[in-house]
Amino acid sequence: xxxxxxxxxxxxxxxxxxxxxxxxxxxxxxxxxxxxxxxxxxxxxxxxxxxxxxxxxxxxxxxxxxxxxxxxxxxxxxxxxxxxxxxxxxxxxxxxxxxxxxxxxxxxxxxxxxxxxxxxxxxxxxxxxxxxxxxxxxxxxxxxxxxxxxxxxxxxxxxxxxxxxx
Amino acid sequence: xxxxxxxxxxxxxxxxxxxxxxxxxxxxxxxxxxxxxxxxxxxxxxxxxxxxxxxxxxxxxxxxxxxxxxxxxxxxxxxxxxxxxxxxxxxxxxxxxxxxxxxxxxxxxxxxxxxxxxxxxxxxxxxxxxxxxxxxxxxxxxxxxxxxxxxxxxxxxxxxxxxxxxxxxxxxxxxxxxxxxxxxxxxxxxxxxxxxxxxxxxxxxxxxxxxxxxxxxxxxxxxxxxxxxxxxxxxxxxxxxxxxxxxxxx
Numbered sequence: 537x538x539x540x541x542x543x544x545x546x547x548x549x550x551x552x553x554x555x556x557x558x559x560x561x562x563x564x565x566x567x568x569x570x571x572x573x574x575x576x577x578x579x580x581x582x583x584x585x586x587x588x589x590x591x592x593x594x595x596x597x598x599x600x601x602x603x604x605x606x607x608x609x610x611x612x613x614x615x616x617x618x619x620x621x622x623x624x625x626x627x628x629x630x631x632x633x634x635x636x637x638x639x640x641x642x643x644x645x646x647x648x649x650x651x652x653x654x655x656x657x658x659x660x661x662x663x664x665x666x667x668x669x670x671x672x673x674x675x676x677x678x679x680x681x682x683x684x685x686x687x688x689x690x691x692x693x694x695x696x697x698x699x700x701x702x
Numbered sequence: 703x704x705x706x707x708x709x710x711x712x713x714x715x716x717x718x719x720x721x722x723x724x725x726x727x728x729x730x731x732x733x734x735x736x737x738x739x740x741x742x743x744x745x746x747x748x749x750x751x752x753x754x755x756x757x758x759x760x761x762x763x764x765x766x767x768x769x770x771x772x773x774x775x776x777x778x779x780x781x782x783x784x785x786x787x788x789x790x791x792x793x794x795x796x797x798x799x800x801x802x803x804x805x806x807x808x809x810x811x812x813x814x815x816x817x818x819x820x821x822x823x824x825x826x827x828x829x830x831x832x833x834x835x836x837x838x839x840x841x842x843x844x845x846x847x848x849x850x851x852x853x854x855x856x857x858x859x860x861x862x863x864x865x866x867x868x869x870x871x872x873x874x875x876x877x878x879x880x881x882x883x884x885x886x887x888x889x890x891x892x893x894x895x896x897x898x899x900x901x902x903x904x905x906x907x908x909x910x911x912x913x914x915x916x917x918x919x920x921x922x923x924x925x926x927x928x929x930x931x932x933x934x935x936x937x938x939x940x941x942x943x944x945x946x947x948x949x950x951x952x
Binding site for chain 1: 714745757766
């Protein structure tokens with residue numbers, strides 16, 4: 537039973553890393569959060585109800601781990617460091633045009649500038665493709681709160697995207 | 703003509719979050735015929751795509767070895783926080799059932815705040831110990847793993863970012879087992895940076911700190927703040943003790 541769950545969690549790791557990256561704005565921090573989340577999950581496997589969504593369960597552990605980590609950091613970069621942004625690049629495969637690369641950088645910065653609660657909702661809905669209901673369950677908030685945080689996050693982010701449209 | 707849609711509805715449609723199929727059909731039709739709705743839908747869609755792309759790198763990579771290792775750990779021996787190699791890596795968990803631990807200071811001797819009722823949250827920075835205090839004597843002279851008369855057991859030694867020697871230690875206080883970190887800031891004087899309580903486990907061993915939970919996090923935070931280096935080998939530590947902690951770092 538445990539082995540099967542480990543494999544399922546392993547299959548989720550890319551998505552967990554993506555979610556953590558969006559939350560932390562920093563790849564290394566994100567990976568630390570995911571590593572801790574995996575450790576925590578292993579010690580709490582008895583709390584996972586088989587048949588329920590394992591990805592929601594893991595997203596939640598990642599999110600609370602991120603919040604714990606954020607609370608104890610004295611200084612939190614609100615703008616990702618240039619190295620992190622460079623590492624985030626896929627070598628320019630998708631972003632051949634400099635304007636597009638610039639746009640992606642702006643997205644990274646804009647996400648980092650969002651309040652954490654808006655960032656989490658936007659990451660789950662827009663990046664991970666979670667429904668509003670699933671997002672609400674993962675973050676343990678009402679669906680209405682999901683929608684209002686989403687709207688506020690997009691109000692800040694979307695004008696920036698528009699600037700990038702040549 | 704007044705608008706028969708809201709931005710929220712368009713967003714929910716783009717996000718695939720409209721639960722009522724009839725609603726989804728209605729909004730689809732609107733997006734097809736209403737230019738403003740269509741533009742908004744396109745902008746939201748583009749925003750989602752851009753976000754996905756900005757954070758996409760992990761999706762194209764294999765699982766990093768640190769995470770794979772974490773996943774392969776036996777639950778009852780899960781250890782360690784974060785990617786930093788350092789002293790905490792060597793401390794396994796006592797058992798699968800981990801209650802959140804609560805940190806507070808325990809009375810150890812002069813200069814310390816005595817423990818009150820446990821509080822959620824941490825009491826750190828418990829202060830300097832003069833060289834004749836039991837704690838300072840133990841840290842100054844005992845090899846890691848040995849216990850002093852006062853029940854203080856240094857666990858290991860490392861250097862902080864300023865190359866000051868620091869030691870992790872166990873001790874028993876009024877409320878049970880505690881773990882701490884102290885650094886030797888001046889000759890003979892050890893300053894306790896943090897002290898956390900460890901819950902007793904069922905089998906009474908209780909010697910270990912959980913990797914997660916407030917105590918483990920607190921210890922990791924202090925190690926981070928100190929810029930802790932890797933722990934010293936027994937030989938290196940013995941040499942340091944023999945030379946009254948004054949030998950230069952390797």
